[in-house]
Amino acid sequence: MNVIRNVLCPFCGCCCDDLEVEVDSNRIVNVRNACALGRGKFLSIGEHRLLKPLVRVNGELVETDLDKAIEKAVEIVKDSSYPVFYGFGCTSCEAIKLCLEMADLLGGLADNISVVCHGPTILGLQDMGIPSATLGQVRHRADLIIYWGCNPVEAHPRHMLRYGPLSNGRFVAGRKNRRMVVVDVRRTSTAAMADVFIQVKPNSDFEVLTALRALVNDLDLEVEEVGGVPVGKLEELADMMVNAKFGALFFGLGLTMSYGKEHNVESAIALVRDLNKKTKFIMIPMRGHFNVTGANEVFTWQTGYPFCVDFSMGYPRYNPGETSAIDVMARGDCDLLFVVGADPCSHLPRQIVEKLKNVKLIVLDPAVTPTVKMADVAIPVAYVGIEAGGTAYRMDGVPLRLKKIIDPPPGVLSDVDVLNQILRRLK
């Protein structure tokens, strides 16, 4: 039995790096310090596992060997006139770089899963900027923590303990010294732990944020309620915000993917920006997958843009609404979707998934996902962060090291190795 310490959890954007994993003859037998989600991932990597490469022959997926599958993938990529490389929430920066190199080489398009999660956050910050900080600033200083449109108890279970209201910081310690506010459309399990819960009507976050901004700027509201919230309650929240020594706003898909999208984020940014004229306030998006932040980072430093990057003109071009993977698929412009570290058939809108019938689909995945079942070529790969190492970025942009703690099943390579083999044959 071997205990490996300081393991990074490859599940959510919290990227907890204090896990201890017990390994017995290349098998994970126990995980300490992890939440149920993280622990579940480590302990269930054997389930629904894709072990053999699959290629589609006469409409049926048949098992083949790795060389043949890679050869088939290369053939499809070479035949493609406009390939789309997509995914990257659940893989390492090293794999993302290789996919960007391919997209650049082939004049294709590269996009990451932020297009269906925090894409509006990116658009919002490109218009406004964003006053932010690393999570440790919240832990050490925040006496007011707001969770807006997110439910960390279920989606980021250790967030509150490590970085949020329950954490012990240098200047502010523990739950009793902090106020906690939850804003959501329903009373979530996170709301149950809050000092103040504000229930907004679905799709009215923009109005509520705008009203708060007015109150923070000492303007009176001549209405009884905004977005289903009595103005008195908003005044109370505005007072809490202004009087906090250090406030933090965490926001999730409830804000970014409801009606208004990037405008919601913009109004949240405007609010936090205004609060900085009166006190110290920061905001951090609750990123979902463990390396979706890394995907944005690598895309940005290599191409200048965080997502939606089109290389068809021979250089990076960025115009969300035209150059996102979804736009391209909706228009039927692409003839190949190359997926790494994502399961688009489960996550993309149904109309888009239906369009996938008309394009070739190559998937690198450790498990048999719905996307694998639709694939023309599916190549099994190691679980990144468990069976393969690399680099990942936490939700606040802190870069961390993913560890390889056990070997992948026999014959299964890391996605970096598979991508390198494909890239070599393309050059």
Next chain:
Amino acid sequence: MSGKILIKNGFVFDPMNGVDGEVMDVAVENGKIVEDVKGVDVKVIDATGMVVMPGGVDVHSHIAGSKVNSGRALRPEDHYKDYEPRKPGLRSGVGHTVPSTFVIGYRYARMGYTTVVEPATPMLKQRHTIEELNDIPIIDKASFPLVGDCWFVMEYLEKSMFKECAAYLAWLLKALKGYALKVVNPGGLESWGWGGNVRSIDDSIPNFNLTPREILRGLCKVNKMLNIPHPIHVHANRLGQPGNYKTLIETMDCVRDLYDGYKPIIYLTHCQFNSYAGESWIDLTSGAPEVADYVNKHPHVVIDVGQVIFSNATTMTADGPFQFQLHLLTDYKWVNADVECETSAGIVPFRYRKRNYVHAIQWITGLELALMVKDPWRVFLTTDHPNAGPFTEYPRVVGWLISRKAREATMKKVNARALKRTMLDSIDREYSLYEIAIVTRAGTANVLGLKSKGHLGVGADADIAIYDFNPRVIDLSRDYKLVRKAFRRAKYTIKGGEIVCVNGEIVKSIEGSIFWVNPSISHDLEDTVVSDIRGRFRDYYTIEFDSYVIDEDFLVNSRPMQVKGGV
């Protein structure tokens, strides 16, 4: 690497070896400068009538890391019109003030630069900086960790535990592969954790029994104890505020008594931003004469300029409170990025306009500094890229330095009131090419302590720039446009003995190296301090101690520099 090259008959400018435009041959073999090369496989470059210099060495340019990348992400409008298409063997990318990584490497090489330092990297995000440095092709690189407001440093200094502080920083440079110690607005960044700032070098820092002066003096002592080749690299307090030249001089003066007559002990960066006289934006004027006078009289100080270019810029510094003030002043979009236990950062896009009084004062202040500091070995050409303008505009600055006529051409267009209230118009000095070679390569390599860079002596790295103009035929002052053009597109750039650029086009992309300093200290002290740090690490950071450390194999071409520390 083994390629033999002979550069014949060029006018060689190699100030480190006292060569001032003499016609000489330069020989290259195995990536190094050699006495001579022979054989049929020698590639001969005829540099007759051309200028040969060591490859450019940029001591202060924000090219990599989380702050730079936030700037890229923030500004799609910065990239739309400026891009580099993919070419065989090269990657595509975008410009302009915050270019993508590949483009940074290509554009520096195109101008004949071969070594560039990223001067401000938060330690917690150093892994990100290294990832980007790995992705910048051709040029050699190094990075300076931001240690001034680091809790461990402040705690050692407030207890006057200099030895322990030195041991911690020795460990830090080794663990994070850093090159020198960077201090930004000492004390101000910790204050910014609460939305505040410090107002002078003797202001108090919330929750710490320490002043900016004590941080500066402490780090200066520690830097000397560790024999780090570069002096402490300081972005002084009160940057960008009227009347701040006094603070700058106080900052320089607060370590004067620590000077041992050997080499400069404090490096003040982008001094233009810290050399303003006047009480407000309305009566703002240049404090450069006072600053230059101080520098001229005090050999313990070395500075770079941070010259304003009238163009788009993206201001990005670790100086969070300054960036917020700039946001309030301009109402442009604003990114803030505080880093736990260490530092802060801010980003605000900007545009410098000739007709604007304040911007004109800034332009004048930078040039006055460059022209009034007499010793070119102690003042360097930078634009604090991309804060005062992008690095691609260095040739424009070269033009202003070598030619009064070039300055007059710009002065005709700048705010007249600003000119009237400053003395730039009365300065006749024009830099020689020899001096240009000092402020762009020899002097910067020297102050960095990079012994294999910035000169063409036998044994130096074969990093060479060849510029296509004949300094004996043309009059630099009159034909500054020709010079400017030549510096924009090197005739040849040779990096590590490989020809990477011909006629301003990249012909080959290679991987550069990353320099870092590894100070050795006594094992006992190191063990004590590392176990102290390890013990407190979880109380301070939200990541584990082991996650903080970066293995050497994470660097593409690691070039550690061993130094013997005195503790």
